[in-house]
Amino acid sequence: MAHRTISDEELLGRALELFRTYGFEGVSLKRLAEATGLEKASLYYRFPGGKDDIAMAVVNGVAAAMQHLVFDPLHTGEGTPRKRLQGVIERLREFYACGTKSCVFDLMSIPGASPELKASLRTTMKAWLDSFAAIGRESGLASGQARTRAEEAIGRIEGGLVLARVMGDGAAFERALKTVPELLGTA
C-alpha cells in the first residue's frame, strides 16, 4: 500500500504513547513505523534526525499540551483559583488516564536522550513549578511557602504515577491528585 499519510499531530500522538509506555530507550524506529503505519524511510524524510528528532517533537508537543491544559487555564482562566485548579486536576487525571499512563518527564529524562530534549523537559517542569507556585500565592500562601508547596504537589503527582506503575493500579495516583488543592491552599 502506497502513500498512507498521517498528520504530524496523529503521528506524534502515537509516538508519545510509545515513549511514555516503553521509555526513551525502549522505543525503536521499527516500533514507531508500526505504530504510525509509515516505513522507517518515511519517518526519516519527515524527521531527518531520526528517533532523537521524533522524541524532541514529542516533548515539544507535551510542552504545548501542558501550556494549554495547565498553565493557561491556571494563569488566564476564569473563576476562582479553587475552580481553576479543579479543572486543571481533571485534565491531568485525563492526561495520565487515571494513573494508568506514565509521565513523559520521568520516562524520557534518562541518559540516551539528547541534551536538548532534557533541557526542554527541564524548562517545562520549571514552568509547571512556577504555575503551581503562582496559584498558591494567589490563594494566600507566602511566596516561599508557595514554592515549597508547588514542588510538594508536583512531587506527589510524579511519585503517585511511579507508585501506580509499580503497583499496577492507578489508585495511588488518584490519591496523590486529591492532595493537591490542600497543598496549594485552595481546599
Add this chain to the structure above:
Amino acid sequence: MAHRTISDEELLGRALELFRTYGFEGVSLKRLAEATGLEKASLYYRFPGGKDDIAMAVVNGVAAAMQHLVFDPLHTGEGTPRKRLQGVIERLREFYACGTKSCVFDLMSIPGASPELKASLRTTMKAWLDSFAAIGRESGLASGQARTRAEEAIGRIEGGLVLARVMGDGAAFERALKTVPELLGTA
C-alpha cells in the same frame, strides 16, 4: 587477560548502577560486560537467562538491601520510632546519593522487564508501604491514616527522585526526605 573473576556481589552492584542510570532498556550485555570486566559469554555462564536473569538478581539484591537498610531497622531496631526513622532516612539519602541516583523501582518497572521482575518490585514496594505504615501506627496514627501517610511519604520520595533527575539537582529529593518524619508522625 584470562580469568578476571569478580564476586557476584560486586558484579550485581555494578549492574545495579547501570540499571538505575540507564533504565532497563538502556542496559545491554556489552555495557554489563564492560562494567564488570567479564566477556559476554562469561555473563551467560553465570546468568544463563542473560540480561533478564541479571536484572532479576539485581532486583532481588535491592529487595535484600531494603530489608536491612529500611525494614529491619524500623521494625526490630532499638530506640524511639523517631530515632529509628531518622536512621532509615539517612540510609535512604545515602542509597540515593543525595538524589543524584534514580530509583530502581522507577527505572526497572517498564514493559520489557519480565513479569517476575515486576512482581518482585511490587512485593518490595508493598513491604515498604507496610513498614512505613507500621512506624506511623507506632507513633500514634490511626491505622487508616498510617497507610495513607506511608503512601504519601513514599510518593514524595519517589516524586522527589523524579524531580531531581529532571531538574539535574538532588535538592528536590532532599526536601522530600525532610517531609517524611512529619508525615509518619515522628516529627
Add this chain to the structure above:
DNA sequence: GTCTATAAAGAGATAGAC
C-alpha cells in the same frame, strides 16, 4: 570459569524508484 569466535536478529541510517 573465562575466553575467542561467530551466528542470527534488531537497530539506525541512506540511496534511489515511483
Add this chain to the structure above:
DNA sequence: GTCTATCTCTTTATAGAC
C-alpha cells in the same frame, strides 16, 4: 511523500578452546 532495498553497527545468544 512514501516506498523497497540495502548497508553498517549493535545486540543477543551459542559453540568450542583453554
